[in-house]
Amino acid sequence: MQQTQLQTTQLGTTGLVITRVGFGAWAIGGGGWEFGWGPQDDDQSIAAIHHALERGVNWIDTAAAYGFGRSEGVVGRALAGLAQRPYVFTKASLLEGPGHRVVHSLEREDILREAEASLARLGLDAIDLYQLHWPIPGPDIEEGWSALAELKEQGLVRHIGVSNFDADQLRRIQSIAPVETLQPQYSLVEREAEEELLPFAEREGIGVIVYSPMGSGILTGRMTRQRIQDLPADDWRRHDPRFREPRLGRSLALVERLRTVADRHGTTPGAVAVAWTLRDPAVDGAIVGFRRPDQVDPILAAAGLELGDAEIAHIEDET
Numbered sequence: 001m002q003q004t005q006l007q008t009t010q011l012g013t014t015g016l017v018i019t020r021v022g023f024g025a026w027a028i029g030g031g032g033w034e035f036g037w038g039p040q041d042d043d044q045s046i047a048a049i050h051h052a053l054e055r056g057v058n059w060i061d062t063a064a065a066y067g068f069g070r071s072e073g074v075v076g077r078a079l080a081g082l083a084q085r086p087y088v089f090t091k092a093s094l095l096e097g098p099g100h101r102v103v104h105s106l107e108r109e110d111i112l113r114e115a116e117a118s119l120a121r122l123g124l125d126a127i128d129l130y131q132l133h134w135p136i137p138g139p140d141i142e143e144g145w146s147a148l149a150e151l152k153e154q155g156l157v158r159h160i161g162v163s164n165f166d167a168d169q170l171r172r173i174q175s176i177a178p179v180e181t182l183q184p185q186y187s188l189v190e191r192e193a194e195e196e197l198l199p200f201a202e203r204e205g206i207g208v209i210v211y212s213p214m215g216s217g218i219l220t221g222r223m224t225r226q227r228i229q230d231l232p233a234d235d236w237r238r239h240d241p242r243f244r245e246p247r248l249g250r251s252l253a254l255v256e257r258l259r260t261v262a263d264r265h266g267t268t269p270g271a272v273a274v275a276w277t278l279r280d281p282a283v284d285g286a287i288v289g290f291r292r293p294d295q296v297d298p299i300l301a302a303a304g305l306e307l308g309d310a311e312i313a314h315i316e317d318e319t
C-alpha cells in the first residue's frame with residue numbers, strides 16, 4: 001500500500017519526530033482483567049498495528065498493565081522482523097494483583113524488574129519512551145521517578161515521562177531529572193487538563209501526548225445506547241460514568257455536532273474529536289486506540305485536519 005504522509009511534530013525536547021496520531025495499545029490487551037476490553041483476537045490486533053504503520057503512524061503507546069503483558073507481547077510480535085520499526089512507548093507502576101486487579105507500586109525494585117520484563121516482551125534493547133503510569137502511591141513519586149532516571153542513565157530507556165500527574169507532582173519530580181513528556185487524559189468529554197496542566201507543560205517545554213481523545217470510543221459516532229448495553233461483561237466501559245446517564249445523553253448530542261463538522265470535511269466524528277485535541281498548542285500527539293485494521297483509516301484524517309474557529313465554537317456549544 002502507498003505510504004500516506006501524516007503530519008508530524010517534535011515531541012517536546014526529546015528530539016523524536018512523531019506523527020500527530022499514534023497507535024494506542026490498551027484495548028489490544030483484551031479482556032479478563034480489571035480494565036479489560038472484552039474478547040480481542042491477537043491476529044486482528046497485529047493486523048491493526050501493521051495497517052497503521054503502513055499508513056505512516058510512527059509510534060505505539062502501550063503499558064505493561066494492558067492485559068498484564070498481553071498488549072506488550074502482541075506489540076513485540078507485530079514488530080518482530082520489521083525492516084523499520086516505529087517508536088515504542090510503554091509504562092510502569094501497575095502490577096498484577098489478586099483477581100487480575102491492578103496494584104500500584106513506584107518502588108525502585110519493582111520498576112527495574114518491570115522494565116526488564118517489558119524489554120523482553122517487546123523484543124527491544126531499549127524503550128524509546130518509558131513513563132510512570134500513575135502517581136500512586138503519592139508519597140513514592142520521587143522514588144519511581146529516580147528509578148526511571150536510573151534506567152535512562154543505563155541506556156535501557158531513551159526518554160522518560162509521566163502519565164496522570166498533576167502540575168504540583170510534576171514540580172516535585174523535576175529537580176530529580178527533567179520530565180520529557182506528559183500523558184494526560186484529554187478530550188471533549190474530559191477537559192480538566194486545560195486548566196493548569198497543558199499550559200504548564202507548554203511553558204516548561206514538556207512534550208504532550210494525550211490519551212482517550214475519543215473518550216474511549218464514546219465520540220466515534222459508532223457508539224449507541226444499544227451497543228453499550230451489549231458490551232461484554234469484562235469491558236470496563238460498562239461501569240464508566242462517561243457511558244451512563246446523565247453524561248451519555250450529552251455525549252451523544254456532542255457526537256451529532258461533531259458529525260455536522262465531519263460531513264463538511266468528508267470525514268468521521270471520531271477524526272474531528274481527535275483533531276479537536278490537536279488544536280491545543282500544548283498537544284503534540286493524540287494516542288488513539290485501535291483494535292481492528294478497519295478502524296484506522298476513518299480516524300487518521302485527524303492528523304491533518306484544521307478546524308476553523310466557528311467549527312470549534314459549534315462543537316463546544318452545549319446550548
Ligand SMILES: NC(=O)c1ccc[n+]([C@@H]2O[C@H](COP(=O)([O-])OP(=O)(O)OC[C@H]3O[C@@H](n4cnc5c(N)ncnc54)[C@H](OP(=O)(O)O)[C@@H]3O)[C@@H](O)[C@H]2O)c1
Nearest residue numbers: 024025026027163211212213214215216217220288289295
Ligand atoms: N496513561 C493512561 O492512564 C491511559 C489511559 C487510557 C488510555 N491510554 C492510552 O491512550 C490510548 C487511547 O485511549 P482509549 O483507547 O481509552 O480511547 P480512544 O482512543 O478515545 O478510543 C479507542 C476506542 O474507540 C473505538 N474505535 C477506534 N476507532 C474506531 C472507529 N474508526 N470507529 C468506531 N470505533 C472506533 C475502539 O473501541 P470499540 O471498537 O470497542 O468501541 C477503540 O478501542 C490507549 O490505547 C492507551 O495507549 C492511557
